[in-house]
Amino acid sequence: MTEQSQVSQHFDIQKIYLKDVSLETPNSPAIFTEQWQPQTEVRLDTGAAPVTQDIFEVVLTVTITSKLGERTAYLAEVQQAGLFTLRGFEDGQMGHMLHAFCPNILFPFAREELSSLVTKGGFPGVLLNPINFDGLYMQRLQQQQAATAGGAAAPH
Template sequence: MSENGNAAEQQFGLQKIYLKDLSFESPEAPHVFTQDWAPEVEVQMQVVNQQLDATTWEVELQLTATAKTEEHTVYLVEVKQAGVFTLQNIPEDQVAPLLGSYCPNLLFPFAREAVSDLVGKGGFPQLLLAPINFDALYMQQLEQQQAGEEPAIISH
């Protein structure tokens, strides 16, 4: 006979990964293609989540990559990669780490691919984003919250 008759089974599941929003702009085209340029690329990232019902959450990974030369924006890419996740009978102290670290880890490869494809289709060399340590970023955000600071959008 099973001893877990009263214990609720913990369940974590991925229901869907999808591209929620996508944008590419190249305000200096076509002139940028006729000049020598060595742009600086800045990447900003944010993780946003919302509870859809008692056991379902949407986690959205927002990435913005901006390539600039001196005073001009060469291109701007915005990707919102999202997923729907089921969290059932997960202890409350484990919910935030799942939503803030584990889920973005699952979404990142899809967002990375979308950024790379868009930049390439825009006529520029592919932008391959470096891996991101979401565990460390989550811990950094916790420390900021505990210090009473507003968590910042992460830049790389």
């Protein structure tokens, strides 16, 4: 039975595309005259929605906020998207595919776009470290399970 379900699983990349991009530099040009030692924060978000029965749009949103003290140097955001064919996966597998496997495919595209965007804004390039989307997905599942258990989960 397991062999049969694996044979019927199907995955394809239909298209990878840039859905939205934004760069804000609210304190330019004055920010360019200051010593550059920013504090940088990176936020990630994934979303998925069915387009047809077997085709899903997955969107990876990566937001970088860079500040000098309390002043924002730049805020850059990229929504990197893809259309993926997913067929024959069980619910648990589908969640992993949509929120870990597909974002892993999209991340290098988002990283490249953000680096280019920040550089075009006149700032030093940004190279984001690899992201463990599998680990993030498992962490999110554990948090949801703990919330569902009403806080009755055993302490670590």
